[in-house]
Amino acid sequence: xxxxxxxxxxxxxxxxxxxxxxxxxxxxxxxxxxxxxxxxxxxxxxxxxxxxxxxxxxxxxxxxxxxxxxxxxxxxxxxxxxxxxxxxxxxxxxxxxxxxxxxxxxxxxxxxxxxxxxxxxxxxxxxxxxxxxxxxxxxx
Amino acid sequence: xxxxxxxxxxxxxxxxxxxxxxxxxxxxxxxxxxxxxxxxxxxxxxxxxxxxxxxxxxxxxxxxxxxxxxxxxxxxxxxxxxxxxxxxxxxxxxxxxxxxxxxxxxxxxxxxxxxxxxxxxxxxxxxxxxxxxxxxxxxxxxxxxxxxxxxxxxxxxxxxxxxxxxxxxxxxxxxxxxxxxxxxxxxxxxxxxxxxxxxxxxxxxxxxxxxxxxxxxxxxxxxxxxxxxxxxxxxxxxxxxxxxxxxxxxxxxxxxxxxxxxxxxxxxxxxxxxxxxxxxxxxxxxxxxxxxxx
Numbered sequence: 001x002x003x004x005x006x007x008x009x010x011x012x013x014x015x016x017x018x019x020x021x022x023x024x025x026x027x028x029x030x031x032x033x034x035x036x037x038x039x040x041x042x043x044x045x046x047x048x049x050x051x052x053x054x055x056x057x058x059x060x061x062x063x064x065x066x067x068x069x070x071x072x073x074x075x076x077x078x079x080x081x082x083x084x085x086x087x088x089x090x091x092x093x094x095x096x097x098x099x100x101x102x103x104x105x106x107x108x109x110x111x112x113x114x115x116x117x118x119x120x121x122x123x124x125x126x127x128x129x130x131x132x133x134x135x136x137x138x139x140x
Numbered sequence: 141x142x143x144x145x146x147x148x149x150x151x152x153x154x155x156x157x158x159x160x161x162x163x164x165x166x167x168x169x170x171x172x173x174x175x176x177x178x179x180x181x182x183x184x185x186x187x188x189x190x191x192x193x194x195x196x197x198x199x200x201x202x203x204x205x206x207x208x209x210x211x212x213x214x215x216x217x218x219x220x221x222x223x224x225x226x227x228x229x230x231x232x233x234x235x236x237x238x239x240x241x242x243x244x245x246x247x248x249x250x251x252x253x254x255x256x257x258x259x260x261x262x263x264x265x266x267x268x269x270x271x272x273x274x275x276x277x278x279x280x281x282x283x284x285x286x287x288x289x290x291x292x293x294x295x296x297x298x299x300x301x302x303x304x305x306x307x308x309x310x311x312x313x314x315x316x317x318x319x320x321x322x323x324x325x326x327x328x329x330x331x332x333x334x335x336x337x338x339x340x341x342x343x344x345x346x347x348x349x350x351x352x353x354x355x356x357x358x359x360x361x362x363x364x365x366x367x368x369x370x371x372x373x374x375x376x377x378x379x380x381x382x383x384x385x386x387x388x389x390x391x392x393x394x395x396x397x398x399x400x401x402x403x404x405x406x407x408x409x410x411x412x413x414x415x416x417x418x419x420x421x422x423x424x425x426x427x428x429x430x431x432x433x434x
Contacts, residue, residue, distance in 0.1 A: 052259065059238045060270025062308040067266070 001108030003041050006081065006097040016065060019082070019100055023061035031084040031095060032056050033064050035071050039078045039137040041106070041127045048081065068100060077103045077138040103129075103138035160232045161186055168225045172218055173354065174347040181338050182222065182229070189233045206335040207235060207310045208302055210278075212317040213340025216388030219314045220274065222338075226312065227272040236310060240271035246280040249294045257290040261297045269308045278313035279323035295327060302333050343386050345375050352390050356420070361398070366422035377430045393428070400424040 008014065014022070026033055033055045036048035051071040055064060064082070071080055083097035107128035114122040129137045165186050169179055185207075192205055207230065211219040224241050231239025244264055251257035265273065275281070281298075283289040302311050313320070313330075317339060324331040343351065349372060356362055363371060374393065378384060401424045405412055 053263075055266060057267050058269070059240050059267065060308065062237075062305065063266035063269040066269070066305065066308075 001106050003079070003099070003102060003106055005043060006083075006099060008098045013102070014098070014100070019068070020061040020065055022096070022098075023064045023082070026084040026096060027058055027061065029084075029086070029095075030088070031086050033058070034083050034085060035064075035067055035080060035100075036083065037071060037075045037078045037080045037101075039103075039129065039134060041079060041109075041129055042125075048079075051080070054085065072101055075101075079103065105138065161190065161229055164225060164228050164232060168222070171354075172221065173350045174343050175218060175222075175340060178218075178222060178338050178340055181336065182226065185226075185336060186229050186233070189230075189235060193233060204235075204307060206306065206333070208334045209310070209312045209336040209338060210320065210334045211312060211314040211338050211340060212320045214316065214342050214386055216386030216390075217340035217342065218387060219340055220276070222340075223272065223274045223312050223314070227310075230272065230310060236271055238270035240268075241274055242268040242271060243274045243276060245276045246291065249275070249281065249298075250290045252290075254290075257293045258297060261294045265297070265301050265305075265309065269305065272310045272312060274312045274314065277315045279315050279319040282323055282326055284326060295330065299329050299333065345372065345379070348375050348379075348386070348390055351387050352394060355391060355394055359394070359398075361394075361401075361418055361420055364419050364421050367420050367425055370422040370425040374425050374428060374430055381430070396428065397424045400427055 004010070023033060035051035037051055038045060038048040052067065055067065058064065068080070068082070078101070079099060080101035081097055081099045083094050086093060086095040109125045109127050112124045112126050114124065116122065132139075165183055168182060172179070188205060192202065195202060209226070211223065213219055220243065223243075227236060227239050227241040230236035242264065248264055249257070249261045251260045281291040281295050283291055298311065301309070311334075313334065315323070349368070352371060353363070375390075378389060378393070397420050401420050404421070404424060405416065
């Protein structure tokens, strides 16, 4: 299962050149870039771990790609996403965010049905990867 | 042999130097006084880059030239100024994507406790990517008297990036000649990765006077005839004193002349002509402390 989320979720994974082109766009707009990684693929998991500090005052995408390479080496089997923050007044929010690395194998999600009063059903999804404790997921 | 023949067969590549580049080099020649050996080297490097680009267009593949440089010379001899121009030249020729100059010293690179240095250095390197990193007084990175100094860690990261990110940034080290030499002796890896060593000579007295004239012109001031003589005298005395920093000392001296001129004009207490507002008189110079020592 191919997990998608964020900008470009409808596209096949971006190559490094395409990532660099997106970063270049962000830098021309004056946005700061940030790398985050996680091994909890649940779509409602918003607390990804930060890779270092957000990157301010950059001029060139090479710097972001350099950090991405280091993050990939340190976490070859986790999800990594790149986000851009627009600090301008009135915006002050994440403007772009997309996945730049996935684990080699993604087991996907299970649909759970919770039956409760009056035969009503609540649905929830459960990532198979979270069977393992954090830090031990996606190891093959 | 066959390669040679095919090379002569094809049409010759017209030498169309990017006019922008020669404009920057020309501006360097015109605006900077003296520094003949530096200007020659800058011209050589610019020519090398132009030819390298033409060679690549002609299909003669070659490794991109190593562009890291080392500027040595006394304070105030124009190292930073030349580095700025160099960044512009590299940018015009496409060897540097952004052409910005990040000027740092030891404090910006080396941390204060274990584990602080690497992120700090990397942060600076990231900011400099796509441009030029200018490390002033680079020899302070290495403190031989303290073997646990974090400077060494910074040097290692620097070396690694200089080698692996050659297309992404150009590093220029700057500092006094003798101390730079000692620095390279203890860091042979650094020396071998730096292709261009430029030595900035001290300015002569005539050159310093011309620099002063240029600075005054930019500020819309000028010397009176007697002031120019007094300034020559001032320079001869000042150059003998310790901590003489060439063009920087001239700039500071001019600032002080302006102060004294302003005071003199205010004390006159009458309407002033345009000329009076512009001219720096001998009197403004001769009041300097330099003339007190005999």
